[in-house]
Amino acid sequence: MIGTTQLKSSHLILLCIIIFIAFLIFLVKRKHSFWKCQGVKGPKPTFFIGNTLENLVSHLAKLHDNYYRKYGKIYGTFDGLKPHLNIGDTELIRDICIKDFSVFPASFHAIYLSPVEENFLTKLYGPKWKRMRSLLSPTFTSGKMKKMFTLIKGCTQDALKALEKLSKTQSSSFDPRKFWGRYNMDVIAKCCFAANLDVYSDEESILQQNFTKVVTGDPIRFLFIFSVPEWLTKALKISGFPVKNIEYLRDLTLALIEKRKNRKDKVEDLLQILIDSESPEVDDDSKDATKVRLTSEEIVSASVVFLIAGFETTSTLLTWACYRLALNQNVQEKLFEEVSAADVQNYDVLSGLTYLDAVINETLRIDPPVVVFQRTAHEDYTLPGTNISIPKNTRITIPIHAIHHDPDNYNDPEEYKPERFIYQSPKPFTFLPFGAGPRICIGMRFALMNAKLVLATLVRNYKILPTHETSKDLKFEKGTILLSPHNLKMRIQPRSG
Numbered sequence: 001m002i003g004t005t006q007l008k009s010s011h012l013i014l015l016c017i018i019i020f021i022a023f024l025i026f027l028v029k030r031k032h033s034f035w036k037c038q039g040v041k042g043p044k045p046t047f048f049i050g051n052t053l054e055n056l057v058s059h060l061a062k063l064h065d066n067y068y069r070k071y072g073k074i075y076g077t078f079d080g081l082k083p084h085l086n087i088g089d090t091e092l093i094r095d096i097c098i099k100d101f102s103v104f105p106a107s108f109h110a111i112y113l114s115p116v117e118e119n120f121l122t123k124l125y126g127p128k129w130k131r132m133r134s135l136l137s138p139t140f141t142s143g144k145m146k147k148m149f150t151l152i153k154g155c156t157q158d159a160l161k162a163l164e165k166l167s168k169t170q171s172s173s174f175d176p177r178k179f180w181g182r183y184n185m186d187v188i189a190k191c192c193f194a195a196n197l198d199v200y201s202d203e204e205s206i207l208q209q210n211f212t213k214v215v216t217g218d219p220i221r222f223l224f225i226f227s228v229p230e231w232l233t234k235a236l237k238i239s240g241f242p243v244k245n246i247e248y249l250r251d252l253t254l255a256l257i258e259k260r261k262n263r264k265d266k267v268e269d270l271l272q273i274l275i276d277s278e279s280p281e282v283d284d285d286s287k288d289a290t291k292v293r294l295t296s297e298e299i300v301s302a303s304v305v306f307l308i309a310g311f312e313t314t315s316t317l318l319t320w321a322c323y324r325l326a327l328n329q330n331v332q333e334k335l336f337e338e339v340s341a342a343d344v345q346n347y348d349v350l351s352g353l354t355y356l357d358a359v360i361n362e363t364l365r366i367d368p369p370v371v372v373f374q375r376t377a378h379e380d381y382t383l384p385g386t387n388i389s390i391p392k393n394t395r396i397t398i399p400i401h402a403i404h405h406d407p408d409n410y411n412d413p414e415e416y417k418p419e420r421f422i423y424q425s426p427k428p429f430t431f432l433p434f435g436a437g438p439r440i441c442i443g444m445r446f447a448l449m450n451a452k453l454v455l456a457t458l459v460r461n462y463k464i465l466p467t468h469e470t471s472k473d474l475k476f477e478k479g480t481i482l483l484s485p486h487n488l489k490m491r492i493q494p495r496s497g
């Protein structure tokens, strides 16, 4: 009798477990049929985790290039159970980034944020973003860029000295990624933190170590945040960047701000521009704009975000420019002709060099340093001209690399041809290295000025050459949204002597 009762209750438990598992499978399958039901193609999601794993095991550029080729300009993926839409259609990109910006005001999704990160421009949206963006935008006008040009010229001269040393070594071979990383750290340390670092020495100062930790980040942590549901990162309090190192930079900047307040002579750097910055406050309820300044804490956040957003992006651009010039000696010679006949140390002359501009643009097209950018829907939305509807909080990815390599957008997209930027302009929303719309990269002008100056200086003085180790079929670093080449080597040869 007892035996039969036990058997019955164990059967009941087993039945409950089976029903529960069946219900779970049904629920997951239903969630994962979201795109199929709307006729949107895409890679098959893995049970429960969706397409998150692919982000970890392959590089984002290659992954999206494959999806784009296979499924077309609109494809659906899943972050866990959450639908994620990927859009390469230029009309829809315009709608999302500009026309319906109010529906898509945020870029990378805000998750758990440490106090300094809370004011990062990249993370803000709505009125807070509007205010911060309008306070920071005047920092990058051409007048301000001209003022900072002298400071960057100093960094370029130091880079030239380091290259001279390098060219005297037997192999004169170097890792461009490492070299441009050092150069760019020097630029940002001088412009944002008034710091003189000995970047070309092998010993790292404590400040440099902190910079390195903040900019290198942790790819696994980043991808985790990028891919998993928001509640999980919030619950685990996983912030995007190493808090201890960010706090070190905060204390340094706060001390600098105090010091600057008591100084009569002004230094022409980004930090000073931020301290001096004034702009009409954006107040949706009032038509009377009042002048406000950035608070010290906001200046700290701006300096740190400029370091994070500007450091590896610009050095990646310079790395690819060297690679493409080394493999395309005819392009390099044409560039040499232009820059050797011009006073590249003059801001206006440099800005007017058409071939240099085309070389930089073609490098940004073929090897965009940032391979995707994102928006998040803050309301339910139906994509114009389609029957595709997305719920509030859906993330949208714009696959920059895939768009730049689409033969519908560029003839012979795999060929490196700077001329294509001289004789015609790209079709709207097909050239997106700095994103698009009101959230377009705020540091674009600074990055271009910096990259043009140092590249022109390099090409005037040295020939960039491949080594036997320079592969034509490079591998990329995984776990990053940057297009970082893996294990790249290059050689330089002085032009004179």
Ligand code: HEM
Pocket: 107, 121, 122, 123, 133, 305, 306, 307, 309, 310, 311, 313, 314, 317, 368, 369, 370, 372, 373, 374, 432, 433, 434, 435, 436, 437, 438, 439, 440, 441, 442, 443, 444, 446, 447
């Ligand atoms: C070649 C160099 C660079 C590239 C390729 C690049 C690319 C990008 C891209 C793709 C975005 C996203 C735009 C969007 O969502 O529409 C972005 C945003 C941003 N970038 Fe850059 N960037 C570069 C250099 C810099 C520099 C030098 C700085 C600062 C000094 C900077 C600061 C920022 C900031 C603060 C944002 C966020 C803007 C906002 O959300 O309002 N970037 N960048």
